[in-house]
Amino acid sequence: MGVTDNSTRPRRAVASSETAREINRDILLHAIHLHQPVSRADLARLTGLQPSTVSVIIGQLIDEGWVLPGTLGRLPRGRRPTFVTLNDRHVMLAIDLRPGRANLAVVDINGKILGRDAVPYEIKAGSTADEARTAITRIAQAAQSLKAAFEDRIFLGLGVSVSGRVDQKTHRLVFSPNVPWGQIDLHEELQRVLETPVEMENAANACLFSERWFGNFYDASNILVVSVSEGIGTGMLVDGSVVRGRGDMAGEFGHMTLDESGPLCGCGNVGCWEVLASNRAGLRYYHEQAPETTLTGFQELLNLALAGDLRALRSIDKMMTWLAQGLTMLAAGLAPEVIIIVGDCTALWSRICPLLESQLIAKSITPHTPRVVAAMDGDAARLRGAAALVLHKVLFGQADFAPQSVRGGVHPKPEPEPVPA
Ligand SMILES: [Zn+2]
Numbered sequence: 001m002g003v004t005d006n007s008t009r010p011r012r013a014v015a016s017s018e019t020a021r022e023i024n025r026d027i028l029l030h031a032i033h034l035h036q037p038v039s040r041a042d043l044a045r046l047t048g049l050q051p052s053t054v055s056v057i058i059g060q061l062i063d064e065g066w067v068l069p070g071t072l073g074r075l076p077r078g079r080r081p082t083f084v085t086l087n088d089r090h091v092m093l094a095i096d097l098r099p100g101r102a103n104l105a106v107v108d109i110n111g112k113i114l115g116r117d118a119v120p121y122e123i124k125a126g127s128t129a130d131e132a133r134t135a136i137t138r139i140a141q142a143a144q145s146l147k148a149a150f151e152d153r154i155f156l157g158l159g160v161s162v163s164g165r166v167d168q169k170t171h172r173l174v175f176s177p178n179v180p181w182g183q184i185d186l187h188e189e190l191q192r193v194l195e196t197p198v199e200m201e202n203a204a205n206a207c208l209f210s211e212r213w214f215g216n217f218y219d220a221s222n223i224l225v226v227s228v229s230e231g232i233g234t235g236m237l238v239d240g241s242v243v244r245g246r247g248d249m250a251g252e253f254g255h256m257t258l259d260e261s262g263p264l265c266g267c268g269n270v271g272c273w274e275v276l277a278s279n280r281a282g283l284r285y286y287h288e289q290a291p292e293t294t295l296t297g298f299q300e301l302l303n304l305a306l307a308g309d310l311r312a313l314r315s316i317d318k319m320m321t322w323l324a325q326g327l328t329m330l331a332a333g334l335a336p337e338v339i340i341i342v343g344d345c346t347a348l349w350s351r352i353c354p355l356l357e358s359q360l361i362a363k364s365i366t367p368h369t370p371r372v373v374a375a376m377d378g379d380a381a382r383l384r385g386a387a388a389l390v391l392h393k394v395l396f397g398q399a400d401f402a403p404q405s406v407r408g409g410v411h412p413k414p415e416p417e418p419v420p421a
Contacts, residue, residue, distance in 0.1 A: 024049055025057050029066065029086075029395055033110075034218065037070045037083035058084060065154075066090075086110060091153040093143055094386035095190075096203065097162045097181075099230045102139045105380070106150050107387035111214030113380055115149055117142050129183040136184070140193040156394050159199045159386035160190060161206040163231055167248050171200055174247055199389040203227050204235035204251060206385030207342050207375060208242060213388040215375075217338055224336040224370070227382070228323065228343035231266070232274040236334060254278070258325055277322035279344065285315035302347050316345065320352045324359035331360055331370050338371045342381045346374035 027047050032038055035046060040058055044051040061067040062084070070083040088108045096103040104117045119142045121135035147155065164176025171187035191198045201209070204227040211217045211225070225235040232254035236243040243250045254274035255267045262271025263284070275281060279298035286301055287293060289311045295301060304312035327339060339360075345352060356372045375381035 021057070024053060025061070026396060028054065028057050029061070030218075032067060032084060032086055033213070036085040038085075039081035039083055041081055043084075087154075088112070089152070089154050090156055091150060092156050092387035092390040093147055093158045093196075094383045094390075095139065095143065095158065095160045096382040096386055097139075097160060097186075099163065102142075103383055104139070104143055104146055105383040105387070106146055106153070107384060108153075109156075109391060111210075111384050111387070113383065114153075115146055116383075117146050123181065127183065132181060132184045133189060136186075136189050137193055140190070143194060155196075157199065157390040158190070158194055158196050159201075159206070159389040160187075161201060161203040161382045161386040161389075162186070163203055163227075163229065163233060165202050165247075165249050165252065166200050168201075168244070171198075175249060175252065199386075199393050201385075201389050202233055202235065202248075202251065203229075203382045203385065204233040204342070205242060206235075206389055207340065207381050208235040208237050208385075209388035209392050210381060210385035211340065213391055214384050215340075217340070220337050222335060222337045224330055224334060224339045225375075226323075226327065226330075226339060226341050228277065228341060228345055229279055232278050232323075232326070234330065236336075238334060253326060253330060256326070256329070258322065273322070273326040277319055277326060279319075281322065282315050282319040282345070285318045286312060289314065298344055302344060305348055313351070316348060316352065317355065319345070320355045321359070324356050327356060327372075328360055328363040332363075332365055335366075335368075336370045338373060340373055340375055342375040349374045 024047075027049065028043060031043055031046050035042065038046075040054050041051065043049070043058070044054045047054070058067060062069055065087055067084050068087045070085045086109050088110055090109040091114065092107050092109075094105045094107050100120060100122070102119045102121065104119065106114045108114055119139050121138065123132055123135050143158070162173065162176065162181075164181075165174050166172070166187075167174045173181055173186050176182070187198055187200050190200075204225045207225045207227065208223060211220075211223060217223055221237065221240040223235075223237040227233045227235070234251045234253050236251055245251070255265065255269065255272045257269060257271050258273050258276055259271035263275045264270050265272035265275045283295070283298055283301055286295065286304075295304070301312055301315065305316050330336075331339065341356075353372060353374070357369075360372065361369050377384060
């Protein structure tokens, strides 16, 4: 059985995304998402739409199953308004493909993680296509089991976040030095074994979508997401648009050279930002100080650091000094309002945040130093990102990000062209 159950999936209105009705609908869905439970009157006030327009569209959204009429509100006098909420029976299956491990989750329309699983696998450079397919089959089996535990929910689809870049036209993984899935067409293989449409994106870009849907920065137009794991990937929202570049390759700042005499990187160059500031770099710094160690995983290093081990703390500090070095370059070049760090290292946020901030302030060329924050949910950020890809596709179609008027919606907006009912 496939992951998407089309028979119970609400129909999207048959209308071109350019129509005013469609735009208003998107504005309202997002406003409900941000302010729920919320009354129709408040929705009109928040979006600047006519109350009659709001009532018509909310009626349609209720008929389609996206929105639920909720409890009666209480006002000092007058009629009691009915609050509406998004229907959280809608859920997405999310897979975060990391080197050596796939994390899986069922995430609801409000970003709540309802269930999780993890599947370890061994795929490296030199693995055969059959080995890659076997790993995908195991991941798919785990995904089906997870989905079966939420039979009463309406599945909207599968979102996948990957380390590497994904061509959004062909869905091919175009660059992934740390996760060599190149033997197979990953997108097609997942779609085939799970029998569902798949939205696949670079993990840092996926986290941009997660911030828009589930995070605190839904109304920021300039966001830099920096994903620090086995490599370093960035996702960029500049002037309200996701920066994709030629062949969807934009954002590979992890491969800018910061040290000409640095270690060899998976990309073939030396001294890339990610060989100096990724989790693997942190581990390497620890091994340099403690040659006798048998420690192999970054989580173990984090545990040591959290327990106050000085060599572990020094290793993390060195990794963060290099991370800050790259961030100052990106901040100068892209002028983000906020830099969101995604990764296991954020477990030590109280230590690393001042280090990153002080470097950014020291080297800032303007008085407007960007805020540096940890992704709100650490390890789960990439899973929520994968889920947000599906939600965004289902609600907004192909568009990367909704038009400016849809984002936030907290200030009155001019009423778009009226559309006959
Ligand atoms: Zn590199």
